[in-house]
Amino acid sequence: MSSNSTADNLCAADDTLCIVTQHDLAVIIVPSLLLLGTLLTLLTLCIVRCLPERRRKRVAAPRRYGSSSRGRTQRHDRRQHLQGIDAPPGINPLEHEELPMSVQQVPTVAAVPQTATERRRGAFGQVSALPLSFSVGSSDPVSLYRARMDDRDVVLRVLRETASGSEQQHFVGFASFVSGLGPHPFLPALLGVVSVESPLTMVVEELRHRDLLSFLWRCRQENSSSESRCDMTEKRVFTMAGQVASALEYLHSRRCVHGNVGARSVLVGGDLTAKLWGLGPAYRGSTGAPRGAEDAALTKWQAPEALAGNAVTQSGDTWSFGILLYEMITLGDPPFAQLAATELLQHLQRGKHLKRPASCSNALYSAITSCSHWNPQQRPSMSELRRKLRAGEKSANGRTVLAVPGPMNIEKYLREAGYGEAYNYAVL
The missing domain is CATH 3.30.200.20 (Phosphorylase Kinase; domain 1)
Known part of the structure; x- marks a missing residue:
């Protein structure tokens, strides 16, 4: 109504062309210009808001190493x-x-x-x-x-x-x-x-004393001499075992099964700190690859369910940890030395266990047998084992150095442990 009135005021009553021109200007062109101006304003605001954000992302991109271990793991997980x-x-x-x-x-x-x-x-x-x-x-x-x-x-x-x-x-x-x-x-x-x-x-x-198995054998030789330099006591066994249990507990918290627990897979530092290595089977398990030929040589360290052909589990690591305790207290004796590897599963089915070593206390042998339950669900978790080891460490003998008569005969060890003659247990 107002547009018609404006056109009538500017044009003569009989000037139809003037009236149409003024009508287009008022009704079409002016609103179109207003709409175009509004769109340009919105576009400018969007550019102003988005540009600083993109600039911040470019600046923050190189910061890869100030984050926590958890953030770094998440970045690895996102990589295709x-x-x-x-x-x-x-x-x-x-x-x-x-x-x-x-x-x-x-x-x-x-x-x-x-x-x-x-x-x-x-x-x-x-x-x-x-x-x-x-x-x-x-x-x-x-x-x-x-x-x-x-x-x-x-x-x-x-x-x-x-x-x-x-x-x-x-x-x-x-x-x-x-x-x-x-x-x-x-x-x-x-x-x-x-x-x-x-x-x-x-x-x-590098860890100075290398693998624990060789270290235990050296302790045998040093203890047989007049001046013993090996400080392997029952208290030390509890301490080092607790360190290995801590590493296993960490791996289990990351849903990782070690599958290779034994003295050969533990490294010893100059201060006798024990660190768990031998992660090859754990890596193969994470990729779903079948067990390698070297895994077959670990028969006497494997849980019964693994001997029966089932997959190695965290409770299987617990079983192997009990064998590790036996190796430590005996300064590197092979487990089940009088048995052939093919006879072990039947032996365990009869309810047999590792015999108690002469130098093994009640507390340590209790930890060994707790790892050796036939039923995997009855074996303790690594956190429970750590608590048990800490309690045993407080009362353990820290003065008497463990002694085993005579050095280790390597050929005899390989035969009794079930290894092949050319098998290399060393991990570093």
């Missing part, structure tokens, strides 16, 4: 492809550096992208071969070396250059698995990975 390894926090030599794990492209290795920055092999000094208790078979693709890195003793797990593509993939996957476990005081620290240059290398902290 293997990108690299985050060095655990608290490691000075690498300054929390992310170490990419790319390898040289080979036809059978997939989803391992190449990157340009990582610690080079030139960072290692005083590299020497690490002597093993038994020689590594020619089929083993990994060689072990002792080295220095940033004024720290380390062990290098080096993949031989003749390794196949699948062996390279397994090596990188294992390194990623160990890194994903995160830091723990009783797990050896993974310090980094060399993957841009050949050969692929894992850098792990």
Whole structure:
């Protein structure tokens, strides 16, 4: 109504063209301009709000190492492809550096992208071969070396250059698995990975006394001399066992089954701190791979359900932990020495257990037998075992050094423990 009145005021009554022009201006063009102005204003406001947010995201993107261990694990979980390894926090030599794990492209290795920055092999000094208790078979693709890195003793797990593509993939996957476990005081620290240059290398902290089994055997020899330098007492057994139980409890909290608990899989530091290693079966279990040939050599450490062909479980780790306690108190005796590996399951079905060693107290033997229940549900959890070990440690004998007559005969040990002659139990 108002638009018609305006057109009549500006135009003569008989000027139809003028009336139509004024009508279009008032009814169509002006509202259209107003609408266009409103849209432009809204668009400007959106740009102003979104631009600072995108700028903040770009600034925050490089901050990868100030987060907690839990945040780092979540980033690993979101990765669809293997990108690299985050060095655990608290490691000075690498300054929390992310170490990419790319390898040289080979036809059978997939989803391992190449990157340009990582610690080079030139960072290692005083590299020497690490002597093993038994020689590594020619089929083993990994060689072990002792080295220095940033004024720290380390062990290098080096993949031989003749390794196949699948062996390279397994090596990188294992390194990623160990890194994903995160830091723990009783797990050896993974310090980094060399993957841009050949050969692929894992850098792990060195523990002075190496594996616990060899350490126990050395205690036998030292205790047989006039001046004993081995401080292996019953109290020490409780202490070191509690440390291994702490590591197992941590792995179980991450829904990880170790599957390889034994003295051969425990490393001993210069201060006699025990750290759990031997994580190969745990990695294979996480990928769903079948048990390897080396797993078959662990028969006398396996729970009855595993001997019957079922999967190794956390309660199976508890059973093996009881065998570890037996090894420690006997300074490295093989379990069930008088039995062939093929006779063990039938022996256990009759309700038989490990015999109590002469130097074993009631408290320690109670811990061993609690791990040896035929029913897995009756075995204690690692947290319950830790409480039991702490209580036993308070009253344990810390003065009398454990002694076993005579050194260990390695050939006899291999036979009684069920290992093959060329089997290498060493893990570092």
